[in-house]
Amino acid sequence: MLSDRFLTSVGGSQSRLVLLILNYRLPPVTLALWKHAQLRVVADGGANRLYDTVSKWSCQSVPKLNPADAVPDIIKGDLDSIRPEVLEFYRHLGSRIVDLSDDQDTTDLQKCIDCALHQLKEDPSQLDGASILAVGALGGRMDHVLSSLNTLYRHEGRKILLCGDGNLVRLLPAGRSRLTPDRATEGPACGLVNLGTPATASSTGLKWNLDNTRLEVAGLQSTSNIIVSDEVIVDTDRPLLWMTEFHDPVQLPETQSSTNGQLE
Numbered sequence: 001m002l003s004d005r006f007l008t009s010v011g012g013s014q015s016r017l018v019l020l021i022l023n024y025r026l027p028p029v030t031l032a033l034w035k036h037a038q039l040r041v042v043a044d045g046g047a048n049r050l051y052d053t054v055s056k057w058s059c060q061s062v063p064k065l066n067p068a069d070a071v072p073d074i075i076k077g078d079l080d081s082i083r084p085e086v087l088e089f090y091r092h093l094g095s096r097i098v099d100l101s102d103d104q105d106t107t108d109l110q111k112c113i114d115c116a117l118h119q120l121k122e123d124p125s126q127l128d129g130a131s132i133l134a135v136g137a138l139g140g141r142m143d144h145v146l147s148s149l150n151t152l153y154r155h156e157g158r159k160i161l162l163c164g165d166g167n168l169v170r171l172l173p174a175g176r177s178r179l180t181p182d183r184a185t186e187g188p189a190c191g192l193v194n195l196g197t198p199a200t201a202s203s204t205g206l207k208w209n210l211d212n213t214r215l216e217v218a219g220l221q222s223t224s225n226i227i228v229s230d231e232v233i234v235d236t237d238r239p240l241l242w243m244t245e246f247h248d249p250v251q252l253p254e255t256q257s258s259t260n261g262q263l264e
Helices: 028-037 042-057 082-090 109-124 144-155
Strands: 018-022 040-041 074-077 098-099 130-137 162-163 167-172 177-179 186-193 198-202 213-215 224-225 232-236 241-244
Touching: 018 042, 018 109, 028 042, 028 130, 040 042, 040 109, 042 074, 042 082, 042 109, 042 232, 074 109, 074 198, 082 098, 109 130, 144 167, 144 224, 232 241
Parallel strands: 018 040, 018 130, 040 074, 074 098, 130 162
Antiparallel strands: 162 167, 167 241, 177 232, 186 224, 186 241, 198 213, 198 232
16 A cells, blocks of 8 residues: 555554655645655755745644755765755754765765665664655656655655656556555646556546556556546556556745644
8 A cells, every 4th residue: 555645644643654855846835745754865965955944834733934944864876966054053053964975976966875875774663664755856847856756666665756847747657556545745746657668557537547558658548637536556567657646735934824834
């Protein structure tokens, strides 16, 4: 079962979460997810985003947040993007800084996922079964987006989600996947897209279900589909990208109430 219910059940205990922050526009729900997460890993440039963004939201108990209210557990990357004053600020507050400047063959997303997977292995009592959610992972330059999607294919079978610019994406492994979309924040638009070896897939729970349908690059892809059920089942013989439109449950500062996006 692959559930995204933690997107609105922020702060609850229904699922464990590892939050990754990358160097692109962060959705307003980021800070609420931050409170819910058991582990927070930030790419070097993502630290700038976090530092500059945290003060734009408020919560009930702290009307005006500041960067010290959201300190990463780990800042990891080649450290070519993080501003020196931001690096020293978080270092002083206890963030573990991991310098991988000698590794120019992997992206910041891959470095953060590797870090998360290592921590999952090292601390199973706290992180066993956790989903990994990367915010700021979609949008902006197309080569970055394609690189992020490619990274998912390197981790077939892992519960990894990418979030950015109104989209959520995960990779469904070969076999049967039962999905429970958070319909308060996801859809109705969705898609099943194949960027790898041609796949044959069937589905239930969609307006236009697949029936042993071949999906392939330069051929048919199931785009602009619609979620019509609280459960979607996909059977596929090859990995497929499952993507939904994402409606942020936290309103922007100028329209949000004081109770939205609580960190307490």
